[in-house]
Every structure is written in structure tokens, then in C-alpha cells.
Amino acid sequence: MGRKRKITLFDIINYIVFAILSLIIIIPIWKVVVDSFNAVGVYKFQLWPSDPTLAGYQTIIHTAKLARPFINSVVTTIVGTLIGLIMATLGGYVLCQNDMPGRSIFSYYLLFTMIFSGGMIPEYLVMKQLGLVDNMWILVVKHGMNVYNLVLMKNFFEGIPISLYEAAELDGCSPMKIFTSVVLPLSKAALASVGLMFAVTIWNDYSTVQIYITNPTQVNFQYQLRVMIMDGDTPTTAYKVSQNTLYYASIVCAILPFMVAYPFLQKYFVTGVNAGAVKE
Amino acid sequence: MSKKETTAPVVHKKPLGLRLHEYRGFYLMFLPVFIFVLIIYYWPMLGVRYSFYSYKLRDIHFIGLGNFVKLFGEKEFWSSFKNTLVISIVKLLLNTFVAVLIAIFLNEMRSLLAKKFVQTVIYLPHFMSYAVVAAIFTLFLSTSSTGFVNETLKSMGIIKESIDFLHSKTLWRPIFYLINLWKETGWGTVIFFATLSGINTELYEAGDIDGATRLQKIRYITLPALSNTIIVVLILNLAKVLNIFEPVFVLYNSRVLEVSDVISTYIYRKTFLTAIPDYGYTTAVGLFKSLVGCILMIGSDIASKKIRGRGII
Numbered sequence: 001m002g003r004k005r006k007i008t009l010f011d012i013i014n015y016i017v018f019a020i021l022s023l024i025i026i027i028p029i030w031k032v033v034v035d036s037f038n039a040v041g042v043y044k045f046q047l048w049p050s051d052p053t054l055a056g057y058q059t060i061i062h063t064a065k066l067a068r069p070f071i072n073s074v075v076t077t078i079v080g081t082l083i084g085l086i087m088a089t090l091g092g093y094v095l096c097q098n099d100m101p102g103r104s105i106f107s108y109y110l111l112f113t114m115i116f117s118g119g120m121i122p123e124y125l126v127m128k129q130l131g132l133v134d135n136m137w138i139l140v141v142k143h144g145m146n147v148y149n150l151v152l153m154k155n156f157f158e159g160i161p162i163s164l165y166e167a168a169e170l171d172g173c174s175p176m177k178i179f180t181s182v183v184l185p186l187s188k189a190a191l192a193s194v195g196l197m198f199a200v201t202i203w204n205d206y207s208t209v210q211i212y213i214t215n216p217t218q219v220n221f222q223y224q225l226r227v228m229i230m231d232g233d234t235p236t237t238a239y240k241v242s243q244n245t246l247y248y249a250s251i252v253c254a255i256l257p258f259m260v261a262y263p264f265l266q267k268y269f270v271t272g273v274n275a276g277a278v279k280e
Numbered sequence: 281m282s283k284k285e286t287t288a289p290v291v292h293k294k295p296l297g298l299r300l301h302e303y304r305g306f307y308l309m310f311l312p313v314f315i316f317v318l319i320i321y322y323w324p325m326l327g328v329r330y331s332f333y334s335y336k337l338r339d340i341h342f343i344g345l346g347n348f349v350k351l352f353g354e355k356e357f358w359s360s361f362k363n364t365l366v367i368s369i370v371k372l373l374l375n376t377f378v379a380v381l382i383a384i385f386l387n388e389m390r391s392l393l394a395k396k397f398v399q400t401v402i403y404l405p406h407f408m409s410y411a412v413v414a415a416i417f418t419l420f421l422s423t424s425s426t427g428f429v430n431e432t433l434k435s436m437g438i439i440k441e442s443i444d445f446l447h448s449k450t451l452w453r454p455i456f457y458l459i460n461l462w463k464e465t466g467w468g469t470v471i472f473f474a475t476l477s478g479i480n481t482e483l484y485e486a487g488d489i490d491g492a493t494r495l496q497k498i499r500y501i502t503l504p505a506l507s508n509t510i511i512v513v514l515i516l517n518l519a520k521v522l523n524i525f526e527p528v529f530v531l532y533n534s535r536v537l538e539v540s541d542v543i544s545t546y547i548y549r550k551t552f553l554t555a556i557p558d559y560g561y562t563t564a565v566g567l568f569k570s571l572v573g574c575i576l577m578i579g580s581d582i583a584s585k586k587i588r589g590r591g592i593i
Contacts (some may be wrong), residue, residue: 007390010494014385015394021382022401025466029404031428032416043431091313093306100303101296106310113321115577119566120547121559122327126319145316176305204409207526211552222411226530229415244426247419251412258407266400269407270470 036252041244055241056249065235068217069224070253076139076220077203083144084198085191092153093179110147120211127212136218139209143202149194156190157183193268200258225250331567335560347564357565359538360546367453367528367542368521371460376513378461379468384502386469387476388494399473402466413463414530421445421455452536460527468513475509476502511587519580522573543569 027045034046039053060066094100095107117123124133132138160183168178184191209223219227227233229247262269294302334343351357382402389395405413420428423442430442445451479501487497525544532540541549543565551562581591 008494010388011390014388018386018389018394018398022398024462025401025404028416028420028462031420041426043426043428045428045432087313087316090309094310094313097303097306099294099299100306101299102307106314109314110317113317116325116574117321117570118324118327119563119570120544121551121563121566122324122330123320124551125327125330125559126324130319141320145313145320147317150313174305175303200407204407204411206409206411207529210529211548222409225415226411230418244419247415251415254412255408259404262404262407263400266403269403 032248032251035244036248038245038248039242041242053241053245056245057253059241059246060249060253063235065216066221066224066228066250069219069221072136072219073203073221076136077199080140080143080202081195081198083140084146084149084202085195087145088150088153088194088198089184089187089191091150092157093183095150095154096157097175110150114147124211133212134215134218136209136213136220138212139202139205139220142208143198143205146198146201149197152194152197153187153190156187156194160186189268189271192265193271196265196268203257221250221254225254327563328567328570330560331564333560334558335563336556336558340560343560347558347561348568350561351564351568356541357543357546360541360543363540364522364524364542364544367456367540368524369518370453371457371524371527372514372517372521374457375461375465375468376510376517378465380472380506380510382465383469383472383476384498384506387473387502388498399466399469402469404466405463406467408463410463410526410530413459417455417459418446418531446531447533447535449536449539452532452539456528456531456540459531471513472506472509475506479505508588512584515580515584515587519573519577521576522569 030047031045034049035041036056037049037052037054038046039049039051039055042050060070091110095103095110097103118126127133127138127141130141132141164182164186165178168182173181204222205220206222206226209220210226213219213223228235228250234243234246330340331347332342332344333340334346386395386398389398408416419426421430423430423444425431427442429445430439433439434442443451445455483501484497487501492500522543524542525548528540528542529545529548532545547562547565547569550565551557551559585591
């Protein structure tokens with residue numbers, strides 16, 4: 001590029017501002033991580049735990065009241081993401097079939113749900129009838145069908161060049177065969193980003209559990225974490241662990257899966273948003 | 281809806297019967313989606329009829345518009361309605377404004393590595409749940425001896441007594457906005473970066489030749505390029521302002537209800553925190569919210585079609 005490469009005052013200020021901005025994000029997260037390994041609660045920000053311990057994490061693993069919700073979270077997230085992906089892929093592919101009789105009716109059928117909804121209470125009454133109150137699978141039912149993600153999949157499918165479909169058709173592939181052997185293999189990146197969106201939503205969902213579940217064996221980790229920290233409902237444990245250590249260790253467990261995966265999968269996270277928002 | 285549709289030849293149609301047969305597999309593919317949507321979206325819509333009923337325990341009887349009469353006379357409801365608008369809109373404007381600033385100035389960063397690093401960092405909090413973020417900041421802002429913020433401020437001599445940030449009527453909203461800025465602004469820049477990467481670099485080169493300064497180039501090239509995206513982001517989110525629930529729910533408490541109660545939390549409290557809830561009444565509140573939301577959505581759709589030639593739904 002023809003732009004000058006001289007470092008100006010503007011650049012220096014810019015670097016300083018963004019360094020501060022990054023610190024504003026990093027310091028709270030860093031403090032949470034450090035304090036989760038710290039045996040005594042301190043208010044100060046430390047770069048490294050002054051009194052290191054693993055007691056917080058051991059407590060979580062060995063306390064049913066915390067370990068159980070964590071497993072619930074893992075199971076519902078995996079199952080919900082799979083079901084969500086299946087639904088979004090099936091629906092998205094059908095909505096791509098421009099010659100299919102009734103296609104536009106199907107698409108209005110789905111889009112109407114984005115404009116109008118029954119609301120929190122009618123939804124609750126329906127789920128009650130379905131036996132999903134006090135049942136962790138409510139998370140899968142509530143998030144397994146997502147019209148927005150379905151439209152995202154559809155947009156991805158439409159991005160596949162028409163010539164590929166035509167070539168497959170000339171080779172005598174049936175529409176189903178085209179789906180399984182041409183479309184799906186080409187959509188790996190799309191499946192990854194949409195799958196991540198489902199996973200983040202389900203793993204991070206707290207309010208659904210708050211509304212639908214009171215049975216402690218059915219709650220997810222986000223809920224348990226919140227009850228413990230905000231309502232002070234700390235489970236009794238056999239471990240000698242300070243309250244603070246346990247709190248921060250729980251927070252780390254709640255954010256761990258995506259914090260670990262995020263640096264590697266960042267591009268999939270970002271493409272999902274862009275495909276949905278700026279498809280011009 | 282799609283480009284294919286508009287460019288497809290008009291006289292392509294095979295007879296309907298043949299097409300039905302040809303696409304029979306697709307109807308089967310759509311069936312699970314159809315049923316799923318029917319159960320979780322359309323079935324609850326039938327429940328909207330309870331808005332016109334009194335529904336306490338097993339006693340359900342028709343009362344006409346009684347719930348709405350009660351609703352419009354309820355001071356608590358109007359307070360929650362007002363809070364919803366204020367909290368959502370301020371949060372939206374603040375987050376968008378800061379996201380645009382970040383996007384513009386990060387775009388000016390010369391080092392690609394530094395730019396990537398900052399992006400990676402500021403996207404991070406988006407992947408933490410509201411429950412987690414609320415937990416972190418509740419611990420940081422607490423008045424106990426391990427409260428990060430209060431103790432740090434005290435040790436620096438800025439304050440003498442601990443401040444109970446989240447229980448203060450004057451401080452709750454500012455703290456709420458700040459926490460939301462921390463969590464969502466970084467992610468909000470993603471869409472602006474997408475637009476910025478599409479700006480023709482020749483424009484900047486032309487600016488250089490004309491002797492424009494950095495700030496002038498930002499003012500006359502970058503900002504106009506972003507303006508359309510800014511409007512789109514605002515419109516898209518304006519349609520959803522009434523839906524705010526989780527961000528408020530995880531941070532509010534009984535002592536700051538006056539400034540923090542939004543429609544959804546009002547519905548929640550009236551249903552799940554009441555000994556004998558009237559499902560009819562809370563359904564009516566929900567219906568009112570859905571209808572206003574519906575109008576906002578259609579309004580935004582029309583606005584979006586005017587501005588960028590394509591709707592949002």
C-alpha cells in the first residue's frame with residue numbers, strides 16, 4: 001500500500017489506548033483465574049497466586065451438587081447442538097429449493113415465529129404439559145430449533161455455486177445424493193460456525209433453567225454457579241476450601257470450554273455473524 | 281429473498297404434479313422442522329387466549345378485557361415499561377457508539393499483529409454467559425474485604441466507605457451499562473470490521489494525494505462508509521428492545537426494582553415469585569409486549585427496506 005510508514009503521535013496514542021482497552025478486558029478474567037488457584041481470598045490483583053492450591057477444583061469434582069450440574073451442561077450442550085445442526089441443515093436445504101411447490105409457504109411459516117411469539121407464560125404452560133418442567137432436556141427443546149440459524153445455513157447453501165449442483169445432476173445424482181455427497185462436504189465450515197453458535201447459546205443459558213427448573217439434579221452449571229454466588233447457597237463440602245476460591249474456580253469451569261476453544265476457532269465464530277448480518 | 285429467485289427465468293416451471301413428485305423427499309426432510317416449530321412456537325401461540333381469562337390454580341374463567349384494564353391501571357407495569365425502553369435504548373446506543381469508535385481506530389492500527397491481538401481479546405467476553413459476567417462483577421463490586429473495586433479504591437484513598445454499587449438506586453444503571461459495555465462492545469465491532477474491510481484502499485490513496493490528515497480521512501472516508509452499517513445495526517436491534525431479560529435479570533435485585541424492573545422481569549416476578557399467580561394476567565402482559573414488539577419489528581423491516589433495499593425478516 002502506498003500509505004506512509006512513519007510512526008506519528010496519532011499511532012502512539014492509538015497503541016496506548018488499545019493497550020489500556022485490552023487490559024480492561026484481560027484484568028478481570030486474569031484475576032478470576034488467579035484467584036481460583038489462590039487458597040486465601042485477596043482483593044488485590046495478582047499476576048500469580050500467592051498461595052497456590054487446587055482445592056477449588058477438587059471440591060467441584062467431588063461435590064455432587066456442583067459436578068452433577070456440570071455434567072448436565074455438557075450433555076445438554078452436545079445433544080442440543082447436534083439436534084440444532086440437524087434441524088438447521090434440513091430446513092435450510094429445503095428452503096433453498098426454489099422450484100419446490102410450497103417452499104415460500106414453509107419460509108413464511110418459519111419467519112412468522114420471528115415476528116410474533118406466545119410469550120413466556122403460554123410457553124411455560126405448554127412445556128408443563130409436555131413434562132419438560134423440572135427436566136434438563138428443556139434446554140434441548142428450547143434451543144434445538146432456531147430459525148435464525150436455519151436461515152444462516154440456507155444462506156451458506158445458496159453460496160455454493162449452481163454449476164456444482166448442475167454437474168452433480170448431470171452425473172445422475174438424485175437431490176438427496178447431491179445433499180449428502182456434494183452439499184454437506186462443502187459446508188463443513190458453515191456447520192462448524194452454526195454448531196458453535198448453538199453450543200454457546202445452550203452452554204451459556206441461565207434464564208431457561210431459572211424459569212423451568214427447581215429440581216437440583218436437573219439444573220445446569222450456569223444456574224448452580226449463580227445460585228451459589230448470588231444467593232450464597234454454598235454446598236457443604238468435605239474439602240477445606242475458602243469460599244472465594246470455590247467461587248472463582250466455578251467461574252473458570254463455566255467459561256473454560258469456550259475460552260480454550262476460542263483462539264483456535266475464532267474464524268468460525270466470526271464468519272457466523274458476518275454471514276447473517278452483512279449478506280449483501 | 282434470494283438472488284437466485286430474482287434472476288431465474290420466468291418460464292422454467294414443470295407441471296405441478298411432476299414437481300411434487302420430484303421434491304417428495306424434501307417434504308420428508310422438512311417434516312421434523314415443521315413439527316418442532318409447531319410444538320415450540322405455534323402451540324404456545326394458542327395459549328395467548330388466556331389473556332382474556334382469569335387463570336388461578338385450577339380456576340379458569342373468561343373475563344374479557346379485564347386483564348388489560350388491570351394492566352393499564354398498574355403503576356408497577358408502566359414503570360417496568362418505561363425502564364425497558366430506557367435501559368434497552370441507552371444500552372443499544374452506548375454499545376453501538378463505542379463499537380464504532382473502536383472499529384475506526386483499531387482499523388488505523390499499522391501493525392496487523394497488534395490488530396489481531398486486540399480483536400481476539402475484545403471478542404472474548406461475548407462468549408461468557410450473562411450469569412458468569414454478573415457473578416464476576418458481583419464479586420468484584422462486593423462490599424466484603426475481598427471486593428476488588430471497593431478495596432482498591434479505598435487503598436488509593438479515593439473513597440473512605442465501601443459503596444454498595446449494585447444495591448444503589450443511583451448507581452445501578454450506570455454499572456449495568458458499564459458491565460454490558462465490557463461484555464458486548466468488542467463483539468459489536470465484528471460487523472463494522474466487515475464493512476471496513478470492504479472500503480476501497482484507492483480512496484485513502486486519493487486522500488493522501490490531496491494531503492488529507494489521518495483524522496480527515498477518518499471523517500470523510502471511513503465514517504461515511506460505516507454510516508449505512510450503523511443504521512442497519514440500530515434498526516435490527518430496535519426491533520428487539522422489548523425483549524431484554526437475561527442481562528437485567530442477572531443483575532437486578534429487590535432494592536433497585538424501581539430503576540431496573542423491565543417488562544420480562546415483571547412478568548417473571550408476577551408469575552414465579554407470587555404465591556398464587558394469575559397466569560391470565562401475566563399472559564396478557566406478555567401479549568401486550570409481543571404486540572408492541574411486532575409493530576416495532578414491522579416498522580424496522582419497512583425502514584430497513586427503505587434504507588438498504590432489503591428487509592430484516
